[in-house]
Amino acid sequence: MVEEVPKGNTPKPLTKTKPNKFIIGGLLIFVATSILVAISIKGNAQYYLTIDELRVSPEKWNQNLRISGVVLGDTIRLVPGSDEITFQVVNIPGDMNTIEAMGGIAAVLHQAATDPKAMPLTIIYHGVKPDLLKDEAQAIMTGRMQPDGTFLAGELLLKCPSKYQEAPLN
Amino acid sequence: MSASLGLGILVLTLIISLYAVGAAIAGTRMHSAQLIDSARLATTITFPLLTVVILIMVYLLATGHFEFAYVYRQASLQMPLYLNITALWGGQSGSLLFWAWLLSGASAIAVRQAWKHEKPFTPWVVVVTMFTLAFFLLIVTFVDNPFARIWALSDGQVVQSMIQPAGSFLIYPPNGLGLNPLLRDPGMVFHPPMLYLGFVGFVIPFSFAMAALVTGRSDSAWLRLASKWALVAWVFLGIGLVLGSRWAYTVLGWGGYWGWDPVEVAALIPWLTGTAFVHSMSIQEKRHIFKRWNIALIVLTFCLVIFSTFLTRSGILDSVHAFTQSSIGPMFFGFICIVFIASLGLILWRWKLLESEGKMESFFSRESAFLFNNLLFVLLTLICLTGILLPVMSDLFNSTKLTVGPAWYKQTTGPVFAALLLLMGIVPLTAWGSTAAKSLGKKIWKPAVVSLLVPLILILTTALNWAGILALWLLSLITAVTLFDYGNAVFLRARGQDEDILVALAKVTARDHHRYGGYIVHIGIVMIALGVVGIEFYQAQTQVTVGLNSSINLEGFQVTYKNLTESATADGVDIARADVTVSRNGKTIAALSPRRDYYPLYQQSVTVPGVYSSLAEDLYVVLVDWQPISADAATFHVYYNPLINWFWIGSVVMVLGSILAYIPSRPKAGEKKEEQ
Structure with a gap:
């Protein structure tokens, strides 16, 4: 066992006090923030869907969504005279274990992008073209489905695993 | 071999x-x-x-x-x-x-x-x-x-x-x-090592805390050893975050500095609890309270450092940092569990021993301000954790994947950051032990009146933007309070000791450099906040395709397209470089060359913006990578980022203030005996 603690500067017993005002004040702030967080989640959170899931759940089309797919490089276009960019994406599985079983994300992206039977979804985005928006990049888009069946993305995030880190050895 | x-x-x-x-x-x-x-x-x-x-x-x-x-x-x-x-x-x-x-x-x-x-x-x-x-x-x-x-x-x-x-x-x-x-990019030289130094630095205070728990030392001996490490780790982590932000600003060509990307948030989280710790540790040293809290905070910070490393490496987050998913995730998770359970066990075992020797009296005392500071930082930590873990949690419990983005983070952390700023403004007016609400009011009215000048000027001279005006008023209030308090101490000394003002300034700062170092850090934070307010409330942007010698107008600036050259470097990088001039009121003030470097081997382009930078604003010009890019016409995206430079200047001021606070005090005669 470790050595005993020197006794001597043990604290004086505290006198009984009314409920601690600091605890009450702290709790109030905590509760207020929690409510803010909860309301904000209700207003701002998006459902994360794969493109296949999006197709079969039309009831979610009028909601704020986040979807993930692989970019088809040939379809990237800039609409002249505006900052509008359009491109097509196709489905990739959302589940990590499935991706792992199919040989990792780079293989999954390549397979999906070269699959002739895949059904593409058109994405519309306004802004500067991100450096990583290119063929076989994984795109994660936040936005809404439009009546014409395209997806209007407010946020666009891109991942390029094959080039970023663990490139295949060949 | x-x-x-x-x-x-x-x-x-x-x-x-x-x-x-x-x-x-x-x-x-x-x-x-x-x-x-x-x-x-x-x-x-x-x-x-x-x-x-x-x-x-x-x-x-x-x-x-x-x-x-x-x-x-x-x-x-x-x-x-x-x-x-x-x-x-x-x-x-x-x-x-x-x-x-x-x-x-x-x-x-x-x-x-x-x-x-x-x-x-x-x-x-x-x-x-x-x-x-x-x-x-x-x-x-x-x-x-x-x-x-x-x-x-x-x-x-x-x-x-x-x-x-x-x-x-x-x-x-x-x-x-x-x-x-x-x-x-040269950013690669400093950004990751600084972050790692910060992460590693927090391991040491944690080890001192654990040593104190096991050996049953209830005094602040561990904290005397740990506090310097914590401060250094905190500064390095802060520098690492800012450098990452600066790198993103200068290279990625998106005109921003912070995107609430999950990996950014994951690195921010230990900095938040670390900030709480560098505040509350000074309270324990001065007032012998918050003992359990400090141990809990450093345990939390250490766990979050490991957790942050785990999150970025586990592949469970969608991030631009896009590290590959790897098999080491579960190992990190196991390690965190061991650390968490062991430290929790130790804390419970020593619970009685860690009782505070003092007690807080007043709502308006300085220790109470530190307590609320800690509460707010812990709330920020919880908000950020909620944000990055929401997809995982909702998947686990509700089998839907809910995610949140920058809008959510801004909405939730905004009020907490504002409350922290307000608190920071009041702190110099409080005293240890107790402060009456009345004396607080007496001290605050002068700086408050002075600070009202800022919103007044803004209302008279700029377009009305109430949120921006409110934020800037808050910042001027904090500055005024801090400078009044600092100035008051200097002035009193100059008069009392019959010294020159500058000599008095140096002496006052040297005598209580922990405190005034802290003030300088706070002034740095005000500057950083100024940059944030500039971008959040006053940023403007436009994207236009222009012909040769035609101009884009934005916020009183004129960007004129002059030339475009395409070339290839010896190692196979294709460079498209545009030459533009920036003028204001008919006077040319800068020539910029926004660029697009294309790496055929990686099929990837890198955007290098041209930036005209001054203390008041940045004009950030991006050559948009698309047809029609030719000598005849080119597309540019132009951002007007007011006050952004104060973000970087403030970061430097913050580091300088931290160094001042770090310098060891010359031990007074009594303390020296105690230490030996």
């Missing part, structure tokens, strides 16, 4: 670190000074050993030994030497090795300090630091080894392995893939 040497030393260091843990525990059990001594020595020796491993790795990267899988992936003949060296932390196994190396250095110093100042702490500091080191070395040795080489099997398959597979032969690729073009 170098491979087996590096690998051999790596394994040896792993064994030594495990031995140190065992010897330290056995030594305290058997009261053997000899065993503890050897544990101490073992700890110290891990640093030179790992230094050799790092040097070998750097040598392999610098000389292009592409038969090593790590070198093949991270280094390239096309990269300059300094980038090939930074490739050391460009990939997973290298960065974990780098982490371990920094930790071994910090551990060696910490063990020496413990031995000198609090001898009974020594074995426990050894146990914590060497257990952590062993964990990292275990991964680097057995799971993701940077010394693995590339082999061709007899069936033509190419694999990477530490040992030669039967019937295979070694492959010597003529060149490596190299870092992603986006990482080929």
